[in-house]
Amino acid sequence: MTDEAGGRTGAVVTAIRRKLAGGALMPGERLPSIRGFAATMGVSPSTVVEAYDRLAAEGLIRARPGSGFYVAGAVSPLALTEAEPRRERAIDPLWVSRQSLDAGPDMLKPGCGWLPVEWMPNGAIRRAVRGLARTGDALLTEYGAARGALSLRRHLVRRFAGEGIDASADQVLLAASGTQAIDLIGRFLLRPGDTVLVDDPCYFNFQALLRVHAVRIVGVPYTPAGPDLTAFAAALAEHRPRLYVTNSALHNPTGATLAPGTAHRLLTLAAAHDLTIVEDDIFADLEPEPSPRLAALDGLNRVIRIGSFSKTLSASIRCGFIVARPDWIEALVDLQVATSFGGPSPIAAELIAGTLADGSYRKHLDALRRRLSRARREAGGRLKALGIAPWIEPRGGFTLWCRLPEGCDAAALARAGLREGLVLAPGNVFSVSQTAAGFMRFNVAQMTDPRVYEALARAMAGSETPPASSP
Amino acid sequence: MTDEAGGRTGAVVTAIRRKLAGGALMPGERLPSIRGFAATMGVSPSTVVEAYDRLAAEGLIRARPGSGFYVAGAVSPLALTEAEPRRERAIDPLWVSRQSLDAGPDMLKPGCGWLPVEWMPNGAIRRAVRGLARTGDALLTEYGAARGALSLRRHLVRRFAGEGIDASADQVLLAASGTQAIDLIGRFLLRPGDTVLVDDPCYFNFQALLRVHAVRIVGVPYTPAGPDLTAFAAALAEHRPRLYVTNSALHNPTGATLAPGTAHRLLTLAAAHDLTIVEDDIFADLEPEPSPRLAALDGLNRVIRIGSFSKTLSASIRCGFIVARPDWIEALVDLQVATSFGGPSPIAAELIAGTLADGSYRKHLDALRRRLSRARREAGGRLKALGIAPWIEPRGGFTLWCRLPEGCDAAALARAGLREGLVLAPGNVFSVSQTAAGFMRFNVAQMTDPRVYEALARAMAGSETPPASSP
Structure with a gap:
């Protein structure tokens, strides 16, 4: 024209x-x-x-x-306008997700679980999009292979080899997201009424997801070296769980990392009780150096490794993966065809593979780790000034799991935060036992704007329980 | 550089x-x-x-x-090579999907359920991709809104208005595919042991999907005007089903279309038995003119309308949608966040919206309908020459549901077809009652290559049961 x-x-x-x-x-x-x-x-x-x-x-x-x-x-x-997030909804494991996803552009989101746009490898992604515009028609219009694009699965096989996980491209299934990867595994392994172990605290969406599967969720207290093994062994004996879902590296929300000895004893316990483990290492690329992997120690026998690219590459390009025993993958492929007619968009896989193959991606990760290290230090200091104390100093990543000042209730603070323009992540959304009312998870990458701390201070003042009597 | x-x-x-x-x-x-x-x-x-x-x-x-x-x-x-589809697997409702998705480039696919690459609006999609390369960073890296991109939902609201379905953008939820849309609805409405009605024959993946939900599947014979209402009423009384899943327009596999009177009586029966209906109108854009929509007649009271863009725009850009009552959508959003952490990629929604907004899209649909009309006539004639007779002459779309010659078993023919380089869709994968062994679904758009008919003739000769005695 x-x-x-x-x-x-x-x-x-x-x-x-x-x-x-x-x-x-x-x-x-x-x-x-x-x-x-x-x-x-x-x-x-x-x-x-x-x-x-x-x-x-x-x-x-x-x-x-x-x-x-x-x-x-x-x-x-009116029919064409967007709905506001419902502020009055219960603070449950879906609360943070819904408030974060639907937050207006003016909201600050120290509670959300991802990095700001400008921290992502935007140049490399844009180059991959331009490459896409020059690719063949089939990629733009046809369904892909049932396991997902071979190019990306090959990349993952090489990466796993570097982590000591020996797997073939056949053993890798691409999924639409890390969450959907766990969902598929749940559909394969779990039946209503089964018991599943999670860490306490754990990523809130593990709970939301497992509730959909109608299973009993049992939490095992998490220590700075991994799950409390005495409690873990007791839970195995008492509940005979089918599955344990965890993050080994840079655990969410605590930022802790599984210690080698804990990893070994965990696998020994799992073998004795025929427990299957889902290892969600979605934050692995943010580690300064690789920590022990259950999947590598176990050789993909009873451990299923899942992950995605949402935390370091793009959350918009929906793509996750599963690596597991060949017979399990074959069953998971059938399940994914039945429930989604295939995995992620072949276009998504192409954009991910293109960005990973961009020479700049390693530098992006290096720069990201350095930037996060500074941001953790800075946010830690500012939070301490408000009386908010990190539980540990994580080796990497963007989460700080913090104890609030005595008497400060995280849920009340999160509600007060919304009124001040803050989306926060209160402790109990992560806690099966509901014992984390005094904790809050902060995302240091979302806290470089000083208004976060001003709003947080106002919210803390506003959420204070008035003293019982004032003479 | x-x-x-x-x-x-x-x-x-x-x-x-x-x-x-x-x-x-x-x-x-x-x-x-x-x-x-x-x-x-x-x-x-x-x-x-x-x-x-x-x-x-x-x-x-x-x-x-x-x-x-x-x-x-x-x-x-060897670890980096692709797996061959397993030829020996049972011919079940997943058979056609797995064979079609993983077919090598030399296979001909008259059994698959989509259009050839060159029939798709490749120019418009490519323009949308180039537009994507010029868009803001946030779209390329951030999670999207929980219901999916507002721009695409607005487009759908206008389209629904044109179909007589009054819905607001709030009532539209984008999903990763049409299949996943039904899966989410199943998770919301169904419990293991519930009964679900489907047409017999019906799209094979409805069965594969419903099996994952551990429900009882009851088939109702399908007539050229829709489900057999006497059998439908009897099934309602006998099985008290929770849900009925169907295609109103250009039914898969038969190509039939629900008649207005059947639609009205169906809704009356549904109301009397408190039945919910999922109307999957994935082929609607291929109709020469719109047929009755259950969702429009019912006003989204007990009908949930789902669809996708896989059949006319792109199957690679994974994106489906659900339109339903506001309270149901709110619950489905939670379910989708829990199980996939959101819907389709915001990039997918942007590519779909961009292509739909391209002025060429209507012309593409017009040309597609004309081309399909010719292809139906041509394939119908060639199949008749092989003794294969279409059950009806569909008003539109690409499927021909055909009766095979006396004594020809569709499953045996499908196995013989694979050896001849053909992926076929044998009748019983569509039939809950397994009464369609003498039928085959053909995709006329995948049959313009004369080698299809040569291979089919060879496969028919090769799959013949030898006569019991030859004097």
Whole structure:
């Protein structure tokens, strides 16, 4: 389309818009005929067709084959507006997700679980998108292979080899996200009424997800070296759980890392009780150096490793993965076809593979680790000034699990935070035993704006329980 | 990076590759230091860093922060190859999907459920991809809104208004695919042991999906005007089903369309038995003119409408949708966050919205309908010459549900077809009652290559049961 034609087409579009706005054309009415309106406007019929097509693509008019164009049914402007997140909803494991995902642009989100846009490898992703525009048609329109794009699975196989995990491309299944990877595994291994162990505290969405599976969730207290092994052994004996879901490296929310000795004893206990483990190492790329991997120690016998690229590459390009025993993967492929007709978009896999293969990606990770290290130090100091104390100093990552000042309730503070424009992540959304009311998870990457601390201080003042009596 | 630097970098990359291939550098060994190798190669240290980064992005070497680059663990070439689809697997409702998705490039796929690449709106999609490359960083890296991109939901609201379905953007939830839309609804409404009605025959994946939900599946015979209402009423009385899953327009596999009177009586029966209906109108855009919609008649009271863009726009850009009562959508959003941490990629929604808004999209649909009409006529004629007779002449779409010649078993023919390079869709994968052994679903858009009919004739000859005695 030339600019001139665009100008003429634009004039026809504007003329019809005026008729619609002014009521000269009402819903259901037929638009002027193409030849007639072309004569009226002094343009060619093809210009009118072009204009009508644009208006049809916007949904304002509709074509009826063989009969011309008609004004579409009226849609109230209210029907087209976005819903506000519901502030009054219960503070449950879905609370942080829903408040974070639907937060308006003015909200500050120290409670959310991802990095700010400007911390992501935007240049490399944009190069991958430009590469996509030059790729073959099949990638843009066809379903992909049932296990997902081979190029990305090959990349993962090489990466796993570097971590000491020996797997073939056959043993890797791409999924639409890390969460969906765990969901598929749950559908494969769990039946309603089964028991699943999680860390206490653990990533809140493990609980939300496991509730959908109608299983009993048992929490094992988490220590700075991993799960409390005495409690873990007791839980195995008492509850005979089918599955344990955990993060080994940079545990969410605590930022702790599984110690080698704990990892070994955990696997010995798991073998003795025929326990399967899902190791969600979604934060692995943020570690300064690799820590022990259950999947590597175990050789993918009873450990299933999952992950995604949401934390270091892009959360918008939805793509996760599962690596597991070949027979389990075969069953998971069937499950994924039945429930999603395949895995992530082949386009998503291509964008991820393209970004990972960009020479800049390693530098991005290096820079990210350094930036996070500074941000942890800075946020830790500012939080201490407010009387908020980190539980440990994590080796990497962006979460700080913090104890609030005596008498400060995290849920009350989170509610007060919303009123001050803050999305916070109160402790008990992470805690199966609901024993973390005095804790809060902070995302240091979302706390470089000083307004976070001002709003937090106001929220703390606003959420204080008034003293029982004031003489 | 300038071309010259690329050439120098390339030389360093090649030199290291040779060392790796020749065994001069073994897995775990440290690579030459950057300064040292720069001197050896007569290039700058930054050129060596660039080369090492490229090799690291390929997974051949790994950086250890502060300690240099090391050769990555060896990965056997066999570990990087793709699995062949398993030919010997049982012909069940997953058979066609798995064979179609993983078919090699030389296979012909008259049994698959999608259009060939060259029938899709490739130009418009490519324009949308180029638009994506110019968009803001947030779209490329951040999670999207919990219900999915508002722009696409607004488009859908206008389209629904045109179909007589009155819904607001709040009532629309984007999902990763049409299949996943039904899966979410199943998780919301169904409990193990519930009964679900489907058409007999019905889209095979409805069965595969419902089996995952551990529900009892009851089939109701499908007539050229919709479900057999006497059998439907009897099934309601006998089984008290919770849900009915169907396609109203261009039913899969038969290509039939629900008649207005059948639609009305169906809804009356549903109301009397408190039945919820999922209306999967995934083929709606292929209709020559719109047929009755249960969702429009019912006003989204007990009907949930789902769909996707896989059949007319792209199957690679994974995106489906649900439109339903506001309270149900709110629950489905929670379920989708818990099980996938959100819906389709915001990038997918942007590509879909961009393509739909392209003025060429309506013309694409018009051309597609004309092309399909010709292809149905042509394939119908050629199939008849082989003794294969369409059950009805569909008004639109790409499926022909055909009766095979007397004594020809569809499953045996499908197995013989694989040996001849054909993926076929044998009748019983669509039939809950397993009464369609004499039927086959053909996709006319995948049958323009005359080799399809040659291979089909050979497969028919090869799958014939030998006569009991030959004098």
